[in-house]
Amino acid sequence: xxxxxxxxxxxxxxxxxxxxxxxxxxxxxxxxxxxxxxxxxxxxxxxxxxxxxxxxxxxxxxxxxxxxxxxxxxxxxxxxxxxxxxxxxxxxxxxxxxxxxxxxxxxxxxxxxx
Numbered sequence: 001x002x003x004x005x006x007x008x009x010x011x012x013x014x015x016x017x018x019x020x021x022x023x024x025x026x027x028x029x030x031x032x033x034x035x036x037x038x039x040x041x042x043x044x045x046x047x048x049x050x051x052x053x054x055x056x057x058x059x060x061x062x063x064x065x066x067x068x069x070x071x072x073x074x075x076x077x078x079x080x081x082x083x084x085x086x087x088x089x090x091x092x093x094x095x096x097x098x099x100x101x102x103x104x105x106x107x108x109x110x111x112x113x114x
Contacts, residue, residue: 007069007070008068008106012069013027013028013068025113031062032107036062041092056082060079070098070101071095
């Protein structure tokens with residue numbers, strides 16, 4: 001991934017909540033507590049593809065609504081792989097890594113708007 005990767009698109013995300021930056025930041029803080037990414041990983045480890053697909057779909061929706069651009073893109077790919085029944089281990093690792101990078105960026109934004 002390039003250095004210009006967008007993890008959190010604050011401008012787009014705040015527009016989704018009618019430019020209420022305080023609300024957007026509150027939603028980002030709430031996202032940090034979300035366990036859906038872990039649910040995807042656990043379901044895949046258990047071989048429960050239905051549960052994995054539901055969790056991946058939920059995570060994809062969360063990331064879209066919060067404008068977590070790169071994580072959304074990677075979740076979309078993971079969900080597609082789950083639906084097709086051919087999950088590549090590397091895609092799960094990419095999602096986990098991008099998730100961590102996104103959380104780092106969320107922390108930075110929370111500090112900026114605290």
